[in-house]
């Protein structure tokens with residue numbers, strides 16, 4: 489079974505990837521997306537979103553990290569994919585699932601699910617620009633308003649040369665509402681001859697079993713569930729018990745120390761609140777903690793409260 493940590497903009501930064509890959513058997517992580525419009529981005533953009541580039545593009549515990557690009561222009565995506573690989577990326581992931589209005593307005597993310605020919609052109613251009621030994625993957629949803637374009641789009645990406653496809657088993661209109669429609673992934677798997685990764689609504693070991701049974705695939709991508717239950721991948725793959733709250737507090741403290749030294753704490757308060765909003769789903773103590781820190785804006789104030797727990 490392969491387990492992949494999903495890309496999550498605003499939450500899954502390199503510190504969180506480090507923390508979660510240290511305690512889980514993840515096979516791969518994907519960065520937050522890098523937005524490509526009409527230029528070759530400077531190296532510092534890639535290093536900021538993926539500091540792992542300084543260490544062979546793996547997390548400190550050795551899990552490979554793939555760089556995710558989001559955009560609609562085939563040539564600029566290819567140019568930036570090549571740039572990422574020159575900087576040491578060990579693979580490129582293309583985002584065709586983002587539902588954000590600002591992104592879709594410019595025909596990026598999920599908006600491209602209406603244009604399988606453009607998906608094909610992007611896949612061809614990026615595959616040609618990335619050295620042959622490095623993988624190019626893509627991530628799609630099942631459709632925009634309806635769950636109806638997944639076969640056409642999967643086929644287009646496959647024919648364009650993508651090596652692997654992650655499918656968030658919902659339409660853009662479905663948003664993040666349960667359920668996930670894993671059975672459609674079984675249809676995709678029958679239609680294309682590359683690995684297909686099942687994503688969406690996997691919160692525990694029972695969900696993982698059902699996702700595998702319904703999709704017929706053994707590769708799973710974990711998103712919000714991986715933040716709600718920090719050792720979810722170990723629970724799924726190694727039968728570990730879910731972490732107890734005091735162990736989660738230790739992780740929160742670890743994360744806080746790193747964020748504070750990393751950037752003077754400016755960005756930490758939002759990230760930790762975001763993480764707590766997922767931890768609340770599994771731990772009632774996280775809901776109480778969230779209320780305590782909700783209005784705090786300084787990292788040291790939040791850290792003091794964590795130390796008192």
Ligand SMILES: Cc1cc2nc3c(=O)[nH]c(=O)nc-3n(C[C@H](O)[C@H](O)[C@H](O)COP(=O)(O)O)c2cc1C
Nearest residue numbers: 494495496497520521583656688689690710711712
């Ligand atoms: C806050 C947030 C940020 C996300 N950012 C990205 C992103 O940058 N790239 C991407 O392909 N998907 C992104 N996603 C989608 C997730 O990778 C995943 O497909 C989705 O959450 C479904 O999986 P889950 O039900 O396990 O959470 C994001 C989702 C959330 C909730």
